[in-house]
Amino acid sequence: MTEPILEVIDLKKSFGDNHVLRGISLKVMPKEVVTIIGPSGSGKSTLLRCLNHLNIPDGGKIIFQGHDISGGDIDINAVRTQMNMVFQSFNLFMHLTAKRNIALALIKVKKMTKAEAEERAIKALEKVGLGEKADAYPGELSGGQQQRVAIARAMAMDPKVILFDEPTSALDPELIGEVLDVMKKLATSGMTMVVVTHEMGFAREMADKVIFMDQGVIAEQGTPEDIFVNPQNPRTKVFLRRILKEVGALDPGIPTDFLPNGNGVQDNP
Amino acid sequence: MVMELRWEIIPQYLDVFLQGLETTLLISVVSIVLGFLGGILIGMGRISRNPIIYGITTVYVEAFRGTPLLIQIFLIYLGLPQLGIVIRSPLVAGLIALSLNSAAYQSEIFRGGVQSISVGQIEAARSLGMTYNQALFSVVIPQAIRNALPPYTNEFITMIKDSSLLLTIGVMELTLQGKLISAHTGQSIPVLLFVAVLYFTLTFSTSRIMRFVERKFAIPGMIGSESK
Numbered sequence: 493m494t495e496p497i498l499e500v501i502d503l504k505k506s507f508g509d510n511h512v513l514r515g516i517s518l519k520v521m522p523k524e525v526v527t528i529i530g531p532s533g534s535g536k537s538t539l540l541r542c543l544n545h546l547n548i549p550d551g552g553k554i555i556f557q558g559h560d561i562s563g564g565d566i567d568i569n570a571v572r573t574q575m576n577m578v579f580q581s582f583n584l585f586m587h588l589t590a591k592r593n594i595a596l597a598l599i600k601v602k603k604m605t606k607a608e609a610e611e612r613a614i615k616a617l618e619k620v621g622l623g624e625k626a627d628a629y630p631g632e633l634s635g636g637q638q639q640r641v642a643i644a645r646a647m648a649m650d651p652k653v654i655l656f657d658e659p660t661s662a663l664d665p666e667l668i669g670e671v672l673d674v675m676k677k678l679a680t681s682g683m684t685m686v687v688v689t690h691e692m693g694f695a696r697e698m699a700d701k702v703i704f705m706d707q708g709v710i711a712e713q714g715t716p717e718d719i720f721v722n723p724q725n726p727r728t729k730v731f732l733r734r735i736l737k738e739v740g741a742l743d744p745g746i747p748t749d750f751l752p753n754g755n756g757v758q759d760n761p
Numbered sequence: 762m763v764m765e766l767r768w769e770i771i772p773q774y775l776d777v778f779l780q781g782l783e784t785t786l787l788i789s790v791v792s793i794v795l796g797f798l799g800g801i802l803i804g805m806g807r808i809s810r811n812p813i814i815y816g817i818t819t820v821y822v823e824a825f826r827g828t829p830l831l832i833q834i835f836l837i838y839l840g841l842p843q844l845g846i847v848i849r850s851p852l853v854a855g856l857i858a859l860s861l862n863s864a865a866y867q868s869e870i871f872r873g874g875v876q877s878i879s880v881g882q883i884e885a886a887r888s889l890g891m892t893y894n895q896a897l898f899s900v901v902i903p904q905a906i907r908n909a910l911p912p913y914t915n916e917f918i919t920m921i922k923d924s925s926l927l928l929t930i931g932v933m934e935l936t937l938q939g940k941l942i943s944a945h946t947g948q949s950i951p952v953l954l955f956v957a958v959l960y961f962t963l964t965f966s967t968s969r970i971m972r973f974v975e976r977k978f979a980i981p982g983m984i985g986s987e988s989k
Contacts, residue, residue: 546884573890583885587904587980596899597889631982642885649889 495558497522497684498543498575498653503552503562505535505542512538514708515552520653520686525679527687527695529719530705531731536688537580539705540655543686544568544575557652573601576646580658582638584630584645590617591626594645602649616644620674636667640674647678654678656687692735696720704728768951774942781938782959788852788924788934789963792859793917799860800867801902807872818868825865831926834858838930855927859920866916874909875901907978914971918964925960935959 498520505513512535520526528536541547543554545561545568554562561571585593594613598604604612617623620640630638639659646654659675660668672694679685679698689695695702695716702719704712704727712718712725723729771778806818825833838854841847848854878901886896906913928937939956943949 544888546888569887569890569892572888577885577888579881579885579888581879581881583879583881585882585885585900585904586983587900587907597886597891600895600899601890629981629983631980633982645889 494521496520496555497524497557498686499553499555500539500543501553501555503539503542503554504550505538505547506550512708513542513549516705516708516710517552518703518710518713520684521700522652523682523684524700525685525687525698526701526703527689527699528703528705529689529692529695529731530711534705535708536705537657540577540657540686540688543655544572544577546577569601573597573649574651575653575655576649576651577655577657578639578642578646578659580661582630582635582642582662584638584641586630589627589629590622590633590641590644593630593641594648597645597649612648613644616648617641619647619677620644621670634667635663636670639663639671643671643674643678647683653684653686656685656689658688658690660689660691690735692720692732704731706731764947766950767946767948770942770946770948771951771955774946774952777938777942778935778955778959781933781935781956782963784852784933785921785924785935785960786963788856788859788927788932789917789921791856792863792924793920795856795860796863796867796916796920797913799864800869800871803864803868804871804875805897807868808875822865822868825862826869830858830862830923831929833862834926834930837861851927851930851932855924855930855932859924859927862923863916863920866919867913870909870912870916871905873912874905874907877908878904904980907975907980910971910975910978914968917967917971921963921967922960 496519500516500518503513503516504511514535516535516539518526528539530536538547542549548564549562552562553560556571556575559566561568584590585596588596591610591613594616595604595606595609598609598612599606602609614623614626617626620643622637622640622644625633625637625641630641633641643654643659656675660671663671668691672691675685675687675694676698687694687699697716699716701713702716703710704719704723704725706727712723712728718724719728720732723732803818803821806814807822809815809818834855837858838848838851841854848857882900882904883893883896886900887893891899924934925936927934928940931937935956939952943952946952
């Protein structure tokens with residue numbers, strides 16, 4: 493049996509009196525796409541940020557490729573080159589062109605020459621359909637294009653896992669599709685992905701496993717089928733009903749037919 | 762008694778004026794550059810999470826910003842000899858005082874620039890495996906200094922004008938030369954106006970040079986990057 497590439501055991505994190513993560517355990521298998529859904533404040537983003545130590549967990553274990561990385565004595569920079577993150581607000585380096593955004597870490601971390609790094613950067617940009625924007629600055633790109641550059645930047649590092657922290661939440665609705673398309677392509681290519689998202693269409697279509705978080709715990713997890721068609725936990729039901737109402741689904745009960753970009757429009761009202 | 766304005770004394774004493782101008786330019790350039798470098802060091806201390814480094818740099822900034830520059834100049838030139846540290850050259854003493862003072866102001870300008878950068882920039886760099894220092898030097902500082910260019914220009918212009926305080930310890934800079942010519946000839950108005958024009962030449966050039974630098978390093982797609 494294959495070992496999980498990433499395993500979280502009883503992870504805890506508090507900010508002062510605010511217990512954001514109250515004991516999270518989950519497994520991510522190689523090439524798996526795991527989506528994490530749940531209301532705001534449920535700890536989804538904090539969980540993701542704990543995985544690559546942008547927040548330091550208070551307790552529990554994170555096993556990555558067989559090594560416990562939750563301790564303070566590990567080389568976190570080495571871990572991060574294997575586990576990149578894509579942020580809600582893109583976080584492209586504003587003073588660098590798209591190409592150099594990607595090349596920077598290749599040069600500084602992977603110790604490539606400038607020429608090698610830029611060649612790889614252009615290939616990564618081509619993969620996300622932005623080959624012709626190599627010399628554009630982030631400020632000259634749309635939000636969707638910026639996020640695609642950010643995904644290319646993570647891909648170019650050749651990581652084992654990419655973490656996505658609400659990658660489409662800051663985007664105008666008409667730009668969400670292009671980013672989701674890139675993510676689907678990436679998932680199909682076999683990248684292991686952990687995706688915090690409000691895009692239920694993406695979760696349903698692409699996820700191997702859906703995790704529903706609420707109030708710092710995993711309330712329910714399973715296949716998209718389990719979670720979306722047959723949710724067991726009442727909190728899951730309430731959440732799904734509410735979020736589908738927000739995106740315009742007419743029947744707030746059990747969703748049966750919503751579009752991949754989460755518009756939730758039904759053919760037959 | 763009204764005295765005739767004799768403008769011809771300006772060409773007569775032009776070489777003396779220019780000597781003063783040269784000294785003022787030297788003082789300004791040296792103290793601006795040393796203040797800039799010192800300001801980055803102190804500014805990094807002010808954003809440090811180490812309480813000792815933060816404490817020392819904060820005391821430094823408050824002390825140099827909160828007391829008159831003239832007192833600082835006197836303390837270094839006249840006060841230090843009492844402790845056995847004699848700086849014979851008033852020019853060197855003056856350069857030290859101005860550089861230390863400007864470093865305090867420039868560290869705050871630098872800190873303001875750094876704090877204008879979103880923490881997401883560091884997080885993105887770190888999440889790609891870059892070290893804190895790599896993130897700081899490759900991502901944060903280049904953007905911070907760009908954002909801080911307008912207040913840096915203010916400080917550079919202030920330094921040029923404040924260099925005139927060194928006349929009090931006998932540095933033969935522009936204002937002191939002007940004062941001597943004025944005393945010698947009795948022609949205060951032509952002399953002082955010409956001294957003012959020479960200062961303005963320096964400050965206005967600084968302002969134009971900095972505008973050029975701003976445009977050269979403007980980030981396309983950011984506010985103000987298109988303005989001339």
